[in-house]
């Protein structure tokens with residue numbers, strides 16, 4: 029896998045609800061195999077940013093996936109171009125369906141011709157604990173198990189760029205380790221991953237680098253090593269000029 033290949037290129041992106049713009053002039057590039065953490069306080073615009081990139085929140089700007097400009101395409105066409113989103117609190121899951129049924133819902137692969145069994149095998153290799161509970165209803169799973177299925181759902185489309193919206197929400201520390209290990213393993217396969225987080229320690233376990241979004245604007249950025257440097261992180265939250 030050539031790690032210098034840009035898989036996700038976002039340029040001058042904004043996100044808005046009606047006339048209220050909540051993300052302004054966001055630009056970022058991710059290369060294959062890279063994990064970027066998007067940090068920021070409540071209301072900073074993290075979910076809106078991922079939503080605008082995925083095409084489920086109104087916005088403007090350029091979004092290029094694997095060299096294909098998708099900024100004017102509806103969300104489902106962006107998925108086919110290789111962009112996958114796992115929304116906050118596992119919002120892509122069907123709670124009354126079993127794990128196996130949930131994994132049967134998404135189209136498989138960019139052109140729909142992929143092997144569903146192969147994709148399910150990948151999900152079960154990443155999250156072996158799901159093996160024992162494939163026929164269990166998702167509403168009866170723990171938050172961590174639901175998060176694993178939610179990530180599995182996104183992986184069915186064989187994406188090149190995966191966006192995870194606050195995957196740590198409501199998860200026990202032991203499960204966070206499972207999720208961060210899975211994110212690292214996915215990055216090793218060449219997937220680019222953008223993950224919003226407020227849990228800095230969890231972000232440090234996964235990310236190669238981070239940026240801080242505050243009030244809808246990027247105020248700072250740094251490497252994963254900086255995430256344990258409280259002063260560097262505080263400066264990133266306050267703004268690079270602080």
Ligand SMILES: Nc1ncnc2c1ncn2[C@@H]1O[C@H](COP(=O)(O)OP(=O)(O)OP(=O)(O)O)[C@@H](O)[C@H]1O
Pocket residue numbers: 045050068069070071072073074075076077
């Ligand atoms: N559907 C909506 N309609 C109007 N405004 C919204 C909507 N969703 C979010 N907002 C506003 O957009 C801004 C950014 O919200 P967003 O959810 O993107 O932030 P966030 O950083 O993800 O926050 P959190 O960490 O609390 O999830 C906030 O001011 C929020 O109130």
